[in-house]
Amino acid sequence: MLKFALRRTAQALLVFVIVTFLCYVALYQLGNPFASLGENRVLPPETQAILREKFKLDQPLLAQYLNYLGNLFTGDLGIDYDKRLPVVEMIAHTVPNTMRLAVLAVALQLVIGICAGVLAAVRQGSFTDALISVSAITLMSVPLIVTAAALRDTFNGTRVLGITLFPQLPRTIAVEVHWYDELLLPAFALALGGTAFIARMTRTTMLEVLESDYVRTARAKGLRPRTVLYKHALRNAVIPIANIAAIELGVLLGGAIIVETIFQYDGVGYLFARSLRALNAPLLMAIMSYMVVAFVVLIALLDILCAYLDPRLRID
Known part of the structure; x- marks a missing residue:
């Protein structure tokens, strides 16, 4: 070793x-x-x-x-x-912001992508499976710059019950914006493409694992379907997903140039x-x-x- x-x-x-x-x-x-x-x-x-x-x-x-x-x-x-x-000093000022953006984007990719992939695999051949598959392929096909710009223009300055969910762009010097206010929308835009890829990959690996011998043995023992799904199947299906997530985190930590520039996010990109x-x-x-x-x-x-x-x- x-x-x-x-x-x-x-x-x-x-x-x-x-x-x-x-x-x-x-x-x-x-x-x-x-x-x-x-x-x-x-x-x-x-x-x-x-x-x-x-x-x-x-x-x-x-x-x-x-x-x-x-x-x-x-x-x-x-x-x-x-x-x-x-x-x-200039880089050190922006690195924490990019790290927060990258970690949140990867977390969104894993949570949404794995849940969508498992749901599609469990309901293989159904309308839900087709909807998730088509949505994933569509998101993977659309360039990141298009989805980020669309989200910025759609939700720019959105207010709900008097609370500003997403800051107004372009920024003004007189308005103070907290880091957590400007983080969610860029992270969601950055996570979309990776979420679609993880959903497709999770669906494929789950279908392979569900047909494996040890899963059939677990079912033959009379274990509950939920136990078989989460304890035996999903546990092994997420191993390649973890590899993808680590690579994606490395790429995002390097700087999400397109998303950070579109949202004027003060990060490395x-x-x-x-x-x-x-x-x-x-x-x-x-x-x-x-x-x-x-x-x-x-x-x-x-x-x-x-x-x-x-x-x-x-x-x-």
Whole structure:
């Protein structure tokens, strides 16, 4: 088991190095991060040379990248080009918001998706099964940007009994919005596609498990249908769903750029979108690096956990 864990850790490190190196080359070598300050304000060549020397971009490529890796692991990622604030502080401000959004979205996906999938499997061939299947396929086919924009335009500023359920967009500085007020609608929009996929996958795995030998044996023993369904069938059917949920959490923690931008949600994805419009290289590179870290670490931990639970997955 230790050998397998070390091998997966080495693979994760290799993926991290390759992806961050390619991102670094794309941002700092194929482009010029000091060409302008935005709004068509072009910097003189002398100023660009001074900035390149200040940010150690006048060194060989390998030295630049190794210097960046050292700064990445020490948390010293330099100063943002636009607001002149430490990059780490700007990211640290948005990470809790994205984590709340990602966790709530995954929770909604699991609860709604598993319940819908189990219901469709139990009532196979019925109108309920057809309705859930058609709805899931429809949601999976519609682009995320369309569903998010539709939800924003439909429920923007919705009030019930004098209580604002969803804040008005675009935001105004004078109106204070609590984090829990602006969280539910983006999380629901972000969860829709994954919910449909989990519902379809749960239905398929449940149908396979319900036809297995140990489920038939449990029924032959006279166990109640609910006990057979939840204690024996569902318990084994959710194993692949857990793998999907872990991968989905890694993707969402990296930043749900589309949803956060549409809802002006102050998370990592919205920060990335604003940085991309301004071509803010230090902030872009830092966000992409931590996206890779979040995804690679979760996938590696998931592989190690699965190998621990099922020794057949280990490669000698």
